[in-house]
Amino acid sequence: MKDLKRIASLVGSLSEIEFKVLETIERIADQGRVATPDAIARSLKLGTDYVAKMLDELNRRRLVWSPRGRGREYMLNFASLDMLALHSASRRGILTHIGVKIGVGKEADIYVGRTGEGNVVGVKFYRIGRTSIKKHRRFREVGLEAANYLASSKMSAQREIQALRILYPKGVPVPAPVYRNRHMVVTSLIEGELLARVDKLSEPEALLWEIIKSVKMALEAGVIHCDLSHYNILITPEERHVIIDWPQWVRPSHPNAELYLRRDIENIATFFRRKFRLAGSVEGVIGWVSKD
Ligand SMILES: Nc1ncnc2c1ncn2[C@@H]1O[C@H](COP(=O)(O)OP(=O)(O)O)[C@@H](O)[C@H]1O
Ligand SMILES: [Mg+2]
Known part of the structure; x- marks a missing residue:
């Protein structure tokens, strides 16, 4: 994803309330509900007009999108999921920098990162269904599909770190697990x-x-x-x-x-x-x- 750099730099420019809006959309979607401006506003105890304006701005910056037409319902995409994951990691001091992309697979992008302690790490972002989300953007059903892709990406990250946490302490040669948030897995960087x-x-x-x-x-x-x-x-x-x-x-x-x-x-x-x-x-x- 060519604009992870853009996303990493946006992490610093987004306000706390904008992050709250993104997290709220995520939570509502995880509960299987529809993230309308009204539902988001209610959840945050803010005015609907105020939230609608913010959503419009987030939409303009391509951090949310509307599968059923603008203004009716909002969803996250991989860009906002990246931001939320990076935000969580940087708040905890786990990641301070994201560097070059070192690997592109079918279902993930891998970057070099740096931790608060100065260690160089590998940062894997799952992108399940990435190509098909783009391809089918116009269709109504894509909302459901995209929600599943984001959920599958999170699930994959969870499964992967779980395996590493079992295997690494037993001495199986795997990358050392460092941290997982949403669809992002941080591990030791392997020179090889x-x-x-x-x-x-x-x-x-x-x-x-x-x-x-x-x-x-x-x-x-x-x-x-x-x-x-x-x-x-x-x-x-x-x-x-x-x-x-x-x-x-x-x-x-x-x-x-x-x-x-x-x-x-x-x-x-x-x-x-x-x-x-x-x-x-x-x-x-x-x-x-x-x-x-
Ligand atoms: N911890 C790591 N250290 C160094 N390079 C890595 C690491 N993890 C992945 N890579 C590189 O990124 C590529 C894709 O990673 P991989 O985990 O296999 O994801 P995918 O599911 O996309 O195949 C690998 O082929 C490898 O070159
Ligand atoms: Mg692979």
Whole structure:
């Protein structure tokens, strides 16, 4: 999103009451109600005209939008969700700066950030449905759809930090969890390259087994990744691996757990076999995990 910088700078320029209006729209939507100017005004004990004017201004700055026509009902978008998340993080001293974008995935943007203590961190903003929200903006039903996308983005962030909080203390190589707010996840920043882009490894076979060992440790901690591939593993300059991108994880008790686990391992084994010409069979690797 090219205008996260704009959004970060707006955090300082928005008044407390404007933030309250945004938070109120969010709360009303979370309760499954319709955020009309009247409902927002009532909730804040302010006059409807005053609130309507503020909404108009927020709309002009593209921080709220009206799926059913201006003035009738308001919703947040990813820009205002970003602002609310950044506002919460900066109020707590967790984030003081947002820097360059370092990753764009299908469902998220990743930025470099800095904490109040001066640590450099990775800041992931989920953007589920981003492209389709834009595409279908005109349709009436889009309101419902967009609300679901914002909710799904929050849910993904929640799920991801939950996995990291289970795995990191157990020593599974994942980014260290720092903070989560709404659809935003803050973690340690990993210096490394996607496994998919690594062409040379000094000991590919050793690395494959290290990754399998991590999958097994995660399993023992009660977490199956479910989207493991060479696109979700970072390789550090020391050729150590870090497994990222955990929102879709499941518990080993999940009815499809075994299928997902097998697929995760097959993806990795197949990648190593093809790219690094390892003879070790995929079955061997899977057998090793399910044995003990
Ligand atoms: N903690 C991190 N440190 C460094 N780079 C990261 C970190 N998290 C993500 N990235 C980069 O951002 C990209 C997308 O992140 P990812 O978590 O896989 O999201 P997506 O769901 O969009 O695939 C990754 O491929 C990686 O290059
Ligand atoms: Mg990914």
